[in-house]
Amino acid sequence: MNEDQRIHAILEQVRTFCREEGLLMAPGGPLRLAAAVSGGADSMALLRILLCLQPEFGFVLTACHVNHGLRGETADRDEAFVRAECARLGVELRVFHPEDAGMAVPSHAGEDWARRLRYTCFDRLRTENGISRVATAHTATDQAETLLFRLARGTGLHGAGGIRPLREGFCRPLLILTREDTEYFCRTFGQGWVTDETNHTDAYARNRLRHRALPVLQSVNSGAEQNLARFCEKAARADAYFARQAERLLEKAEASDWAGQAWQLDVLQQADPLVLEAALHQLVSPERDAEEKYIRLLAETVERGRGGVQVTGRVRFCAAHGLLRREEAEMLRREAPEAGNEERFQLPFCPQKEAEYPLPGGWKLKTRIIPAGFEEKTQGVHKKDLKNRADYAKIMMLYPALCLRCRQPRDRFRPAGRGVTKELRRWMNEEGVPPPQRSRLPLLAAGSEVVWVWGGGFADGLAPGSDAADILELEMVKTEE
Secondary structure, rough: OOHHHHHHHHHHHHHHOOOOOOOOOOOOOOOOEEEEEOHHHHHHHHHHHHHHHHHHHEEHHHHHHHHOOOOOOOHHHHHHHHHHHHHHOOOEEEEHHHHHHHHOOOOOOOHHHHHHEEEEEEHHHHHHOOEEEEEOOHHHHHHHHHHHHHHOOOOHHHHHOOOOEEOEEEOOOOOOOOHHHHHHHHOOOOOOOOOHHHHHOOHHHHHHHHHHHHHHHHHHHOOHHHHHHHHHHHHHHHHHHHHHHHHHHHHHOOOOOOOOOEEHHHHHHHHHHHHHHHHHHHHHHHOOOOOOOHHHHHHHHHOOOOEEEEEOEEEEEEEEEEEEEEEEEEHHHOOOOOOOOOOOEEEEEEOOOEEEEEOOOOEEEEEEEEHHHHHHHHHHHHHHHHHHHEHHHHHHHOOOOOOEOOOOOEEEEOEOOOOOOEHHHHHHHHHOOOOHHHHOOOOOOOOEEEEEEOOOOEEEOOOOOOOOOOOEEEEEEEOOO
């Protein structure tokens, strides 16, 4: 293939890719497109290719450059280069510095900070300049590096989908090309570029993949980069399918009568594991990069039906009382009772055949004493309440003076089947009981020994045995308005 044929092939690849993915077209009028130009070979190829395709697609083209302020004179050199090239090519340019985005350069700024700065600037560009989309110069080589990086760190199907060609406000027209293609295009067009010296250091994990892992893979198969990129395309399509199933699952599981965001655990637990993972990814991704470890921890929490996963300093997901809840620090502080204002209660507990104990918050505790023979007949109906049943004679013999109250300092609880006694505070934390509820959770206690707690059932050793004559059953019921 001669020089002209290869340039034609590169342009045809990008043209076809952009048409198939709808990257350079917008409904209702011409697309206002801004090319993100760093000055490197990929971004300069992006700018030149977009100029070649502009007459055909009819978009309005401008450019933007972000000077991160991290590399001193070389960063200023890159900015000056981009300014000169855009002026030479007749492309309007907008340049950003950290202060333009209201950000200061931290003492130990890294790749994450630089990326946040870039996308903050891009968002501002779209808002202030009426830009429909920002075109970034990601290539198939970047796609391959991203896939390897995520696989090494741990990822699911969504992460394996890599960099998407199109998302709201952004497009990647060069994902079909390799870095070798972009450099060839620039050389053939006589287009110069600048090189970021940090690309040569192995201080960054991505650079180590670029310098070591990819060359080894290419020595096995020269088309390794394209093959990895094609795998990302297939993973992205599969992820889109599971994302649709996940949306249906979350809609079905939504607890509409809960004040915040919550989903019914029994519905989530019955879902296909792959669909559940996709649903959990949708819940986590608005808060942070949804790494595999967070999805795995959340899936285990859903399966157990209790516990919590802190995904950021502000947001956690908590499983308890049949619900998976999303909780925010601000919400918890707002809902937590002020010191000294808790609805505290303390009542002597004397179980009768049928009795009711009114509690704060519109609840009541109902007690029943059931003959053991009758219990065997009705066990199928009430199986979900077995943890709230105890041997009545054993309770009366061991704890003749029980008190119905909320928690107090030094309370201790021995959960059934655990074989260990622990502080009630610690048990509540492990079970994911929301902080606002902890001081109001009803319990039965003899001194500081907790015999029963709502959500945890009776303590270890109190379950009815084969020799039990009567069964004590407790049930929490919402008082009718």
